[in-house]
Amino acid sequence: MHAGSKAFFYALSRSAALKRLASKYGMATTESFARRFIAGEAIEEAVDCARTIQSEGMLLTLDYLGESVRTLEEAAAATREYVRLMDVIVASGIERNISLKLTQLGVDVDRATCVDNLRRILDPGATHGFFVRIDMENSAYTEVTLEIFETLWQQEYRNVGVALQAYLRRTEQDVRRMNELGARVRLVKGAYKEPASVAFQQKAEVDAAFIRLARMLLDEGTYPAFGTHDPPLLAHVRAHALGRHIANDQFEFQMLYGIRRDLQRLLVTEGYRMRVYVPFGRQWFPYFMRRLGERPENVTFVLKALLREK
Ligand code: FDA
Numbered sequence: 678m679h680a681g682s683k684a685f686f687y688a689l690s691r692s693a694a695l696k697r698l699a700s701k702y703g704m705a706t707t708e709s710f711a712r713r714f715i716a717g718e719a720i721e722e723a724v725d726c727a728r729t730i731q732s733e734g735m736l737l738t739l740d741y742l743g744e745s746v747r748t749l750e751e752a753a754a755a756t757r758e759y760v761r762l763m764d765v766i767v768a769s770g771i772e773r774n775i776s777l778k779l780t781q782l783g784v785d786v787d788r789a790t791c792v793d794n795l796r797r798i799l800d801p802g803a804t805h806g807f808f809v810r811i812d813m814e815n816s817a818y819t820e821v822t823l824e825i826f827e828t829l830w831q832q833e834y835r836n837v838g839v840a841l842q843a844y845l846r847r848t849e850q851d852v853r854r855m856n857e858l859g860a861r862v863r864l865v866k867g868a869y870k871e872p873a874s875v876a877f878q879q880k881a882e883v884d885a886a887f888i889r890l891a892r893m894l895l896d897e898g899t900y901p902a903f904g905t906h907d908p909p910l911l912a913h914v915r916a917h918a919l920g921r922h923i924a925n926d927q928f929e930f931q932m933l934y935g936i937r938r939d940l941q942r943l944l945v946t947e948g949y950r951m952r953v954y955v956p957f958g959r960q961w962f963p964y965f966m967r968r969l970g971e972r973p974e975n976v977t978f979v980l981k982a983l984l985r986e987k
Pocket of ligand 1: 867906907933953
């Protein structure tokens with residue numbers, strides 16, 4: 678990934694004006710490409726995607742897209758959408774696993790309300806056997822996310838886990854912190870533009886950190902998840918698990934909807950647990966921009982698609 682293009686797309690993803698335009702005009706404008714990464718705008722489309730994924734022997738997590746809400750009303754609306762999503766998931770019989778972001782539930786507006794909102798999701802979630810993963814956002818939110826997670830853990834919530842980012846210099850400590858609790862961690866490289874003071878900048882450094890942290894999670898963690906499409910990293914995780922006689926059902930791999938389906942299928946064929954992260958909803962713009970920024974080739978693809986639409 679080119680650091681400059683990541684910064685550029687990160688800046689675009691934060692543009693309120695572009696975000697408004699994107700949700701006003703919907704996915705149709707960039708449909709051909711955005712649909713590669715996003716299951717659709719409606720819950721029903723996500724459920725259809727989920728059924729297909731399950732029929733291929735994969736696990737899934739549904740993400741109702743949204744982040745950085747500015748008012749308590751927006752946070753309450755996102756919370757209600759998640760509760761509705763859980764009802765739809767239960768009714769449709771697909772796997773009960775969701776992912777969400779704390780800035781979607783109002784952590785920027787009022788921390789206590791955000792915790793209440795999360796409980797409004799975790800409580801019915803526990804009743805209906807849901808697992809809820811808290812995505813990790815940019816480094817301004819790392820500590821507050823882990824503190825909120827720990828608060829809920831102390832209140833005996835166990836149907837919840839968190840994501841940690843290998844590119845952050847602090848993450849080794851955070852992995853230890855989560856392992857001591859016995860909490861489930863999803864390890865990812867990290868998708869945001871971060872300064873060198875807090876995050877490794879070179880791919881080689883991030884990869885080395887991912888491998889180091891993956892070992893800690895496999896050796897001392899609780900059912901860790903490895904969210905990456907990077908073949909050498911997948912190979913390292915597999916080799917370490919094999920060397921330590923860690924069974925394939927003691928951890929899982931996770932990949933994003935629409936990325937490296939070939940690898941997703943291969944891992945299933947080889948007997949690994951493979952979970953696909955399925956995002957959907959009208960607020961797809963920042964997520965989409967992060968996916969573009971990860972791979973400069975995607976930009977050429979979008980430009981071609983836009984030209985074709987003219
Ligand atoms: P890398 O970027 O090196 O890519 C390896 C290969 O994967 C590429 O060569 C290419 O083939 C393919 N690939 C990767 N990205 C692609 C793209 N956008 N388009 C096309 N091909 C692509 N981040 C975060 O900060 N917080 C979070 O909570 C999460 N959650 C999360 C969940 C899951 C299930 C996954 C898989 C990822 C995340 N991420 C995340 C995103 C993560 O931090 C990271 O940005 C992406 O996974 C890309 O990094 P890779 O590990 O795939 O490696």
